[in-house]
Amino acid sequence: MSQALNTNQLPTWCPGCGAFVVGAAIKNAITNKKLQPKNVVICYDIGCSGNMANLIDVCGFATLHGRSIPVACGVKKARPELTVIAQAGDGGLLNEGLNHFVHAARRNDRITLILNNNQIFGLTAGQQSSATPQNAISRATGRINETAPLSAVDLAVASGAKFIARVPETDLKLMQEIIQQAIVFEGFALVEIIQPCKIWARDFKKTEFRKITKPFKRKTDLIGQNNLIGLLYWEK
Amino acid sequence: MNNKVLAIKICAPAGSGVMQISELLCAVLNEAGFYSLAYPEYPSRIRGGDNNVQILISDRPELAPQNKVDVLFLLDENLRNDHLKDIKNNGQIFSTATAKIDALSEVKQNPFVKNTALAGYIWKTLGQDLAILTQQIEKKFRHKHLVENLNAAKQGYDLASKIAEYVLRGVKEKIINATGNKIMADFAVKAGCEYASIYPMTPITGLLSHLSKKIETITPEDEIFAALSTVGAAYAGKRALTATSGGGFCLMSEAIGLAGMAEIPFVVILGQRPGPSSGIPTYSAQADLNFAINVGQGEFPKIILAPGDLEETAKLTLDAFNLADIYQIPVIILTDKYLSENRFSLLQKTIEKIKIKIDRGKRFSANQKNYAHYQLTKDGVSPRAFPGETTFLTNSYEHDEKGFSTDNVEIRNKMMAKRMKKTNGLKGGFEIFGDKTSPTAIIGWGSTKTQILPLLERNTKYKYIHIWRVWPFPIELKRELKNIKKAIVIENNFSGQMAKIIQNETGVSVKAITKDDGRPFFQEELNKLIKQNL
Secondary structure (H helix, E strand, O other), rough: OEEEOOOOOOOOOOOOOHHHHHHHHHHHHHHHOHHHHHHEEEEEOOOHHHHHOOEEOOOOOOOOOOOHEEEHHHHHHOOOOOOOEEEEEHHHHHHHHHHHHHHHHHHHHOEEEEEEEOOOOOOOOOOOOOOOOOOEEEEOOOOOOOOOOOOHHHHHHHOOOOEEEEEEOHHHHHHHHHHHHHHHOOEEEEEEEEEEOOOOOOOOOOOOOOOOOEEEOOOOHHHOOOOOOEEEEOOO | OOEEEEEEEEEEEEEHHHHHHHHHHHHHHHHHHOOEEEEOOOOOOOEEEEEEEEEEEEEOOOOOOOEEEEEEOOOOOHHHHHHHHEEEEEEEEEEEOOOOOOOOHHHHHHHHHHHHHHHHHHHHOOOHHHHHHHHHHHHHHEEEEEHHHHHHHHHHHHHHOOHHHOOOOOOOOOOEEEEEHHHHHHHHHHHHHEEEEOOOOOOOHHHHHHOOOOEEEEEEOHHHHHHHHHHHHHHOOOOEEEEEHHHHHHHHHHHHHHHHOOOOOOOEEEOOOOOOOOOOOOOOOOOOOOHHHEEEEEEEEOOOOOOOOHHHHHHHHHHHHHHHHHOOOOOEEEEEEHHOOOOOEEEEEHHOOOOOOOOOOEEEOOOOOOOOOOOOOOOOOOOOOOOOOOEEEEEEOOOOOOOOOOOOHHHHHHHHHHHHOOOOOOOOOOOEEEEEOOOOOEEEHHHHHHHHHHHHHHOOOOOEEOOOOOEEOOOOHHHHHOOOOOOEEEEEOOHHHHHHHHHHOOOOOOOEEEEOOOOOOHHHHHHHHHHHOO
């Protein structure tokens, strides 16, 4: 793992959190692509995974809950030569800032969106989010979640995204390969990382993933297939 | 009738081209050497209803709308009864039906040029030369329907007869006209603004149209994106702008707080209109002063500028970008429907001589090692780096000098003090007109300047204090108010927001004269109010 992009700060994450893997994958991808850290801007959401802002030595910007996308889009519009990444959790992307996600994909804003999907509101202690699986019991409320979750991949398809990928937290190699492709992609790129919270989502039913090796030709075929992982769709 | 000012009003259903006539008439009036003011009133609809515009014509620059006009022109007979009250005792009324403009051959053939025929008719009434009108029509309609418009103007002109008492003589110097929105757009571009994201909303929509011809603009999904992408563009090193009205400003609160905490230069234009909520959307107000001052959670420094006329609008638009860069804070330009959408006039040289000075503030230098975004300095302002120059952290959480998140007591206290002292050195913020030694004072802020100044021409015994920087409050005002026996504050809101701020900040008791019905203080009305209260 690349040491060059480390700061002197300690992570605030719980042991076993998927965010450690995601942080490593982002740093490796930047290093492998030989990007100068000062030319990389990462806009962070608020929440557990957003605390990554303190840990990667690039031009980091800890923004607001649900608002990493608008800030990132402004940066990219102003300075197209910079590599711009927006990070968001499922609360920030599928609850608070959903509007921006749909529109950035529609406009094909040239940013990479990294979604840390831990399936729950983590930092506020376990309330259900729009990504919480149906019938799961959220520990904060003790209630069964009666509603089906929103799929970021399905929304990206419907909104016209040109690069769509889903990766589990357990596959660092695949994650960094896909992030590497995403950050040099000339268009809106979604990389969803499934990293169920080790504290609040540990009782949720585990998804059995199926890795695909070739992206889909027709993106609408993706809809509803929430167990697929890999680069799912890519429009050159 | 006031011999020096002629007021006319043109009324028509929306979609009849009333705004077009007012634009055309202002252009020809300026060309003929007159100052002009076009004050539009319109409902929130696209077709039908009652759109009207009052046009003031004079050989002197200070002009403000009147309750009653000298001549009323109607494009629709149905509007007659509603507007009879708007005419002075010795005034006149014309309609396109009774004046037989509707029967002109060009109008019958092409009803869409009825407005231009009326412009021709009015122009003759004023005893002016057809050639000036023809010239402006050739300029305005060079791409579309030129022949039809020229014919209509000539036929309308020939139909009218001049009314001797309305024949005015203009001045020699070159006069131009513009709306506040146009001037803000022009001077934002002159200030080096390269990015604007604006969600359409009356009264600042005009800004978007002007800016989109010159720089990168985005009409986004909402005002949240508009404001936050502006923060992003400014963070990245470009000068950027957003604009909205009160409703959109509600959604922008979080972005303004972010700019305050993360120390990003952020320029927003807030065009006020009567609230609360959807209110009276196409009218004017000055009721968002408290809202602008208090926007966002927590405490952070901000500057609020409130221009009163076109020249000041130009200067303060330039200042806004410089101040935002110098202090790395949010700067709000407080305008309103009256200033943004009225078509004012002024000498061309007044605008041309405004100096364009660009100050980007303290900047990162390449030989600086171990750069810290939030370095503690004597004046609280840290040198600013752009992405691409070095790595650095920008943070909406409380942070240390390097930008790392922290809840450390000592650092928190230092950082609050650092941010809050940034604007301490600001001076001035107001201008005094009239009799500077007078014991009675009229105080105003923002767009009421154009309503109060014409009054001073007739009555010079008052001291008039116009506040153009409403926040941080211009504390030097305290000295100015020391020897004042009686002071009134004229403002377009219900509760007298500025009057309360003045009392709070200076300890001097002032009386608020307020009006909150969406309309400005009309000349006759303001005259009376001042006589009653001073």
